[in-house]
Amino acid sequence: MAKNNFTLLLTFCLTLLLIGCISTTAPRYAIDKHTYQAQGKNERIHFIVLHYTVGNNERSSKTLTTGNVSAHYLILNNDDHKIYNLVPDYERAWHAGAGGFAGRTVLNDTSIGIEIVNDGIAPQYRDALKNGALDYHPAEHYVEFSEIQIKKVAQLVQELAKKYNVAPTNIIGHSDMAPSRKIDPGAKFPWQRLYKEYGIGAWxxxxxxxxxxxxxxxxxxxxxxxxxxxxxxxxxxxxxxxxxxxxxxxxxxxxxxxxxxxxxxxxxxxxxxxxxxxxxxxxx
Ligand SMILES: [Zn+2]
CATH class of the missing domain: 1.10.101.10 (PGBD-like superfamily/PGBD)
Incomplete structure (x- = not known):
């Protein structure tokens, strides 16, 4: 009996060894990225969507890094000489939500989102639509962006639009793609200036x-x-x-x-x- 058990054990071990050998000697196939190149393809990115955060630097950076919302880039309201990249361009950020533009919906799939720290509607006007006297916020209810923010946005959008070949008409505000839900980046966002001084977007x-x-x-x-x-x-x-x-x-x-x-x-x-x-x- 003991001998039989030993033989059984030996056979078992040899089998394991054999399986091990087979798996370790299985060929690894190289991925050849050069021999065949397809023509039928396009960039993931078709849109650049601009937002304001409605919050200060601290609150905005916390919300965009810990919550269920995010953006590819964050422009703070200070002179730290930096543009923050929170999500790699090739990944989806959660900034656009429901809506659509230029025949496309699900813009999170096809856009780069840029959040700019700004209060949006000035605090004293936030309740202005509540009594029904006004349907919409006039321009003076919106808070200005700082000069540094405009320069940072200009540099970033110029680079991204060129890199991904984004059509001028597809550089839009959140409100353009979701007009019943959103009013950002608002009336103080200088679209005309960005077009005239930096060649950004449509005018x-x-x-x-x-x-x-x-x-x-x-x-x-x-x-x-x-x-x-x-x-x-x-x-x-x-x-x-x-x-x-x-x-x-x-x-x-x-x-x-x-x-x-x-x-x-x-x-x-x-x-x-x-x-x-x-x-x-x-x-x-
Ligand atoms: Zn937005």
């Missing part, structure tokens, strides 16, 4: 705007026509034939971006002329 030509101001088109344009013009630019807007709240939110978001000195949420000739001028310049 209309004044000549075109004046041209459309002088046409009779606006008086004749139906609500569905105007909504289609918003859609042509990239905004998501419903197809009801009235300016319901959701549709006015889109007008407000558009004005925050392209006529920030007078965001009203009401369609008017100048807003229409700017929209038409943008579509003329950037449309297909």
């Amino acid at each position: 209309y030509d004044e000549f075109d705007k004046q041209f459309f101001m002088n046409q009779d088109e606006f008086a004749a344009a139906t609500i569905p026509d105007i909504k289609q013009a918003f859609r042509d630019y990239g905004y998501q807007i419903n197809d009801s034939d009235e300016w319901d709240k959701a549709s006015r939110n889109v007008i407000y978001a558009f004005q925050l971006h392209f006529r920030p000195q007078q965001p009203t949420g009401v369609m008017d000739l100048e807003t229409y002329a700017i929209l038409k001028a943008l579509n003329k310049k950037y449309g297909d």
Whole structure:
């Protein structure tokens, strides 16, 4: 019996050894990254989305590093000469949420998010919409960004837009992609200056705007026509034939971006002329 057991044990050990040998001598296959190269591919990143944090440096950095929200980059409100990278560009940050722009939804998948430390609506105006006297915050309710922040944002967006070949019209505010939920980066974010001084994002030509101001088109344009013009630019807007709240939110978001000195949420000739001028310049 003892001998049989020994033989059994020996066989068992030899088998284990054999299995071990097989697994350690199995070939490792090299990954060849050079012989075949596909043409059918594109960048993950199609959008750059700008935000303000509604909080100071300490609170913003804590929220964005420990909570369920994040962004790729954080611009603090001080002169530390740094731009903070919290999430690698190739990974998803959780900054955009529900919404869409330019035919795409789930923008967390396809964008870089940049958070700028800023109070948003000044504390004394935070309750201004509550009694129903105002539908939307006017420009003076928003807090200015500092000069250093603007310079940091300009450098960062310039670099990212070039690196990922982001279309000018896809450099947007959070409010552009989620007009019924968000109003950041707000009326004090200097889109026009970024365009003129740094070549960042989209802006209309004044000549075109004046041209459309002088046409009779606006008086004749139906609500569905105007909504289609918003859609042509990239905004998501419903197809009801009235300016319901959701549709006015889109007008407000558009004005925050392209006529920030007078965001009203009401369609008017100048807003229409700017929209038409943008579509003329950037449309297909
Ligand atoms: Zn935001």
